[in-house]
Amino acid sequence: MTHQGTAAIAVEGLTKSYGGTPAVTDLTFTARAGAVTGFFGPNGAGKTTALKVIVGLAKATTGRVLVNGTPVERTRPDARTLGVAIEPCGAHPGRTGRAHLTSLAALAGLPRRRVAEVLELVELDRAAGRRVGAYSMGMRQRLGLAAALLGDPAILVLDEPANGLDPQGIRWLRALVREHAAAGGTVLLSSHLLSEAAHTVDDLVVIDRGRLLHAGPLSALDPATSLEDLFFDLTERSAP
Structure with missing residues (x-):
């Protein structure tokens, strides 16, 4: 396991374009060991594209991703270090x-x-x-x-892992990722369901239209503000 609190994943100025059209633009955030980082945004926000670059399934147009301090393109696939669930099984x-x-x-x-x-x-x-x-x-x-x-693995990267799970399955998933983080592991999971964030994540990253809107610990947010209200305010302000 990595040391609790360190940045197991560091995303630095990540841009990914397809045919000249950016899917993700200048994205910067970290996912630390010993925590669950929620990667949130509406459908089509660029979450899956970003995750594919983070785990080495796609190459960044510009910027870089570090996994335990090493550029992801220089790491060898190792199921003991990085566990990935992106799209269908x-x-x-x-x-x-x-x-x-x-x-x-x-x-x-x-x-x-x-x-x-x-x-x-x-x-x-x-x-x-x-x-x-x-x-x-x-x-x-x-x-x-x-x-x-x-x-x-020490690091889990999960894309919409709650999709298709019933309420019992969602509770099971929540316990699974919380236990992994409590043991010192790193969890980066994407979702468009903000209602689940308060029960599951420690740190919150929000993107829309491929751009970062917010990154920080959940505990730093005003407890009187719901995550749905925060998300609505962020996306409204980012609208062209």
Whole structure:
């Protein structure tokens, strides 16, 4: 694990353009160890694009991302350091959940026993022998989280992890990420559901139209102001 309080992820002046059109512009923030950082914004704000650059799935147009002090493009993929769940779980619908995770564990050089451990952790052990094509959206979400957790990584980057989860599943997810942070790990998770932030995150990053609107600890906000009101005020002020 990284040391609690240090910046496990540092995003510095990140801009990502496609065909000359910026999806993210001059984005700067940090995600510290021992905390859950919520990455919030409306649909289409640029959250997924930014996360792909942060984990090395896309290359920044300008700016840089440091993971534990090293530029992300210089880091080797390591499931023990960085666990990622972005977009669909990526499993072939004809494969079982267990077979999918077993393949990923083998590719990452992880012990086979870890598959059973994460299946139990995400509460998919009873459905592990079923084909992924028969999974509900919530079950596929849990399978994606299981893949991210395979290496017991210090850093978790999760894109809209609550999508498809029922209220019980959302409470389970909240406990999972809080426990990871309490153990000294880093969690960066995106969402468009501000109502969940107060229960889950320590630090808040808000973007709209690819630009940073706010970054700071949740505790620094006026408790009399709801997050929905804050978000509305920020996005209204950023409107062209």
